[in-house]
Amino acid sequence: MSAVNRRVPCLICALMVFLCVSTNSTADREAPDFYTWIESEPGRSASLAQMKQQCDDVRDPEKNLKCSVSVLARMFEDKAANQLPDYYLAIKRRHAGAIANDPELKPLFSMFGSESLATLRQVADFSVTQTKHHEVLPIHPYPSDGQSTDEVLPYIDVKAANGVSARFILDTGAPQTRVNTETAKLMGIRLLTDSHYGYSTFYGERDLAAQLGILESLKIGAREFRNVLVFVSDRDNLLGLDLIGKSGRLKVTKKTLEINAAPPTRCDSPITYARMDFNQRLTIAARLDRRATLAIIDTGNVDYLTSSSPGHSPDNVTPSHRTYRGELSLAGRIRSITYKYYPDYTIPPSMLLGQYVPSILLGWGAFNDYELNLDIASGLSCFNRV
Numbered sequence: 601m602s603a604v605n606r607r608v609p610c611l612i613c614a615l616m617v618f619l620c621v622s623t624n625s626t627a628d629r630e631a632p633d634f635y636t637w638i639e640s641e642p643g644r645s646a647s648l649a650q651m652k653q654q655c656d657d658v659r660d661p662e663k664n665l666k667c668s669v670s671v672l673a674r675m676f677e678d679k680a681a682n683q684l685p686d687y688y689l690a691i692k693r694r695h696a697g698a699i700a701n702d703p704e705l706k707p708l709f710s711m712f713g714s715e716s717l718a719t720l721r722q723v724a725d726f727s728v729t730q731t732k733h734h735e736v737l738p739i740h741p742y743p744s745d746g747q748s749t750d751e752v753l754p755y756i757d758v759k760a761a762n763g764v765s766a767r768f769i770l771d772t773g774a775p776q777t778r779v780n781t782e783t784a785k786l787m788g789i790r791l792l793t794d795s796h797y798g799y800s801t802f803y804g805e806r807d808l809a810a811q812l813g814i815l816e817s818l819k820i821g822a823r824e825f826r827n828v829l830v831f832v833s834d835r836d837n838l839l840g841l842d843l844i845g846k847s848g849r850l851k852v853t854k855k856t857l858e859i860n861a862a863p864p865t866r867c868d869s870p871i872t873y874a875r876m877d878f879n880q881r882l883t884i885a886a887r888l889d890r891r892a893t894l895a896i897i898d899t900g901n902v903d904y905l906t907s908s909s910p911g912h913s914p915d916n917v918t919p920s921h922r923t924y925r926g927e928l929s930l931a932g933r934i935r936s937i938t939y940k941y942y943p944d945y946t947i948p949p950s951m952l953l954g955q956y957v958p959s960i961l962l963g964w965g966a967f968n969d970y971e972l973n974l975d976i977a978s979g980l981s982c983f984n985r986v
Contacts (some may be wrong), residue, residue: 715793773898
């Protein structure tokens with residue numbers, strides 16, 4: 601199975617459908633106060649408490665439900681596990697009728713049982729132990745030494761509180777960190793046994809099941825994350841953008857992950873950190889076949905380039921995808937490129953200059969030519985030619 605079919609870039613399908621359809625496409629029309637504020641400078645830096653207060657001030661029931669779901673999504677992103685139960689139950693009580701009659705929201709608000717909610721209330725606050733010294737960690741091409749496969753992806757060593765280490769794919773295309781079921785057992789993750797949800801992928805997979813769990817400690821080099829809310833399923837271990845983005849200034853090359861890296865001396869392609877509730881993305885401006893588009897930097901995708909729309913006259917057709925030749929323009933550099941299109945590709949379109957355009961993914965293959973300088977906290981991130 602190819603790496604693109606194993607990845608999970610879009611978690612909690614019901615929530616994403618509700619937010620993408622009801623919030624993002626109509627946010628300016630239906631809930632201008634909350635969503636205009638959240639895109640402003642105060643909104644982008646707002647705390648959870650400030651977000652909750654701003655949403656509480658929205659009196660219209662339909663608009664209040666939508667902004668409440670957005671706040672809930674931010675709690676997941678911020679790993680605020682112990683704040684989830686009360687807010688989750690408050691939304692269920694306040695909007696019981698609307699939730700019961702909505703086919704997307706009903707599964708979402710059935711994801712936690714009473715035992716899960718009780719466990720979440722007892723979790724200590726999420727925290728990150730910062731380090732200031734420069735670290736260079738090796739990136740491994742395979743999930744374990746001595747293993748060779750056709751799929752070369754960026755694996756890094758991650759350690760749990762009990763000393764167990766495992767390799768996780770460094771995946772900037774996955775909004776949330778995911779742990780394999782067997783790895784979760786070895787690392788001592790406290791599984792929320794009566795939690796359950798369905799999720800989909802951008803590549804046509806549907807109705808995949810997983811649970812939630814709490815990891816006491818997760819270490820990447822000397823940096824430690826404590827009381828981490830993670831997703832647990834039977835798929836690969838992924839270190840998602842939720843934790844990558846909390847790791848300080850990083851530099852990702854084909855062979856190394858640098859923590860507390862030096863600022864880049866140039867910025868060929870500035871990166872935008874696009875936050876669409878659960879679906880955080882790193883995007884840059886590009887042109888494919890002379891058409892302006894947004895490129896999502898997705899280190900968990902094995903391909904060099906994947907497109908959400910087909911080109912002209914495929915060079916190769918397989919049951920899963922088609923291969924095309926095209927022209928990629930990135931940071932003023934034009935080059936001939938071979939890219940893939942998957943018929944079941946479901947990534948939603950992006951906005952560029954007010955127009956909907958198809959998205960492309962720059963995957964791990966592109967790191968033969970590029971490197972990633974990431975500093976989400978400062979807003980100064982770049983995708984540079986090697």
